[in-house]
Amino acid sequence: MAYAEEYAPTTADPARIGYALVPLLDYFEGKTLMYVRGATCRGYVEWRTSMVRANHANARTEARRTRTVSSATARKELGVLSAAIGFWHREHGPLESVPVVTLPAKPEPKPDVLDRSEMARLLGGALGFYQLEWCDLETRQLHRTLKRDHSAINRHTARFIVIGRYTANRPGATMKLRWMPNTVGGWPDFKRELLYRKGSEVVESKKRQPSVRLGRAALAHFRRWKAIDDRAREDLARRTDGMATSFLCVVHWGGEPIKDIGKSFVTALDFAGLPRHYTPHVLRHTRVTWWVEAGLSLEEVADAAGMTTQMVEEVYWHRSPHFQKRAAEA
Template sequence: MPRPSKGARLWLKPAEYGKDGKVRKRSVWVIRDSSKSVVTGCAPEDRAGAEKALAEYIDDKYEPETVRQRPAADILVTDVLNLYLQEKAPDHARPEKTTASVLQLAEWWQGKTLADVTGRSCRAYTKWRVGQPWKSAKPEKTGNAPRLVTEAGVRRELEDLRSAINFHRREGLCREIVEVTLPPRSPAKIRWLTRSEAAQLLWTCWRMREMRNGKPTGRRTGKHLARFILVGLYTGTRASAICQAALKLGSANGYVDLEQGVFYRRPHGKAETTKRQPPVRLPPRLLAHMRRWAKDRDEKTISKKFVVEWNSKPVGEVNKGFAGAVAKAGLGKDVTPHVLRHTAATWMMQNGADLWDAAGFLGMSVQVLERVYGHHHPDHQRSAITAVTSKRSGK
């Protein structure tokens, strides 16, 4: 009986050396599909580029069947994932993250049908996936141990599988309801920064310098992080929206209107999602900073096209640089870019902000704001405290 195909996947082809010990062919990522091999042209460190090439290869090769109202046992999970990759992923805020998640799911669910998606198989996927190093990790380059996949990471991937299956069914392509069993949600950890912690982190970023041979140079490497942190603290905006914020109106990005002082966090023409991104009026102090960053100084202009730039180019994400700054500032690993959003919400509540105004500013519902951050508000449970400590009149 022939062995089942593993499907299209990435393989890092090792370098080839001549008899003289010199490199004849450099190491490169290759797409392997049965007996077929396709060279991506991506170097070992360009895993993201290789995954993009794999996604394009799969997209070109597979055309999901679109026969309506088929039974779950006749529908391949990979067809469902590929349809989701084609139709929905491009509209996501970070389509490259969705692509990476879908490719990871396809590696395990290859050859399985929707009828195989059960509680047992989802738990088996969780057991197989937990503890694996993230493919984005580069321990050979950073010298640090790779981050390992946790149950929270698996839950996020299975949420993508659930979304893909639900989208497929809503398109009328499957006549059965297929449930995806998720790992339990991790307990909420609302970490926020005190004023002194925020100041320490900002000063650390501002003073960071490039190191060469163990000695600092004059090149400052953390100023863009300091700008990112200021925007996060003053607006409570999610990290991806800050990194993508442009200084001119465009269809692919949110933008900052420096003249009117308004941050349009959602790209123009993009539909609203569950992660609300309403326009927000910029605090005067932050607006003054942004106008100074964008002031024309020829080659020395700080922000030319985007609010946060590194070497005059937009910043894709700040996770690694931010983690390094957090370590240098002496803060814990629990301080992530999303903590800036928690901090903004907490500071608003501590200073007695109106719940409706704060919720609209942050882009969340009043119910969520009150449930998660409401205990920081000075009026929280005030009537109860007054009632329990006051004496009844006439008694």
């Protein structure tokens, strides 16, 4: 528990570590480090991949009820176990023998990517727009019209989508954005035209969160949102005769922070007519892919996205106009 209590709070996403530790503690309860070896790690993977995914356990259809935890998830959880052992060895050890955590094979990287039309539909879906189609029985012509359900407008989801579309932010980092410098999340710097992705007291980890430059379109959105939130906060302060502490988060619901964007993101997918297998992380994959397709260098993409050049090369580089260009013409 030392890893959870001492290290996790200093990371950008403590909840991610917490989610991984829950099944690990269930499986390894009462076991010592001597129990951590290849056979037990493989047993953990077998045990985890036989479990129904929590977010599908109460789904309406039988197909969703039977979706199980993936080996990729088990791999991430075992990675947390390995990090926890290493942390104890460094901070509370040394251990006489440091066990090696055996990980399952790394899955082939297959990032989902939206094209620009799909991204526009997704943003429209977050704002309640959907496409209605019908066929004229006499002429057999297909007709389409754009409709809007005002009760399904989720402006916080629209902000979340726009930020991901322009910055390749990780979802967790976007949810923690504030309008001013703070210790737990990032903030936009309008003078320098930068978006800081992490709080001033967040310790740098393998999931690097470097600052990203904001282009003209992104800056226009941020400035408009800030003006809206500043007016809302001032109005609230007048009505409550005090200092309003709401409307400080960039992505908020009624001025208050949001912990999870998942439900409203699925609603946006449904209104956009996009499959539900897309997750909020698709925004990051899409932005990085668009940077690569625009002809940016490996180093430029890696720097803007907060990735290693190796990750960019392995997962995205085949979509670059520079990919094997000289080899093809040699």
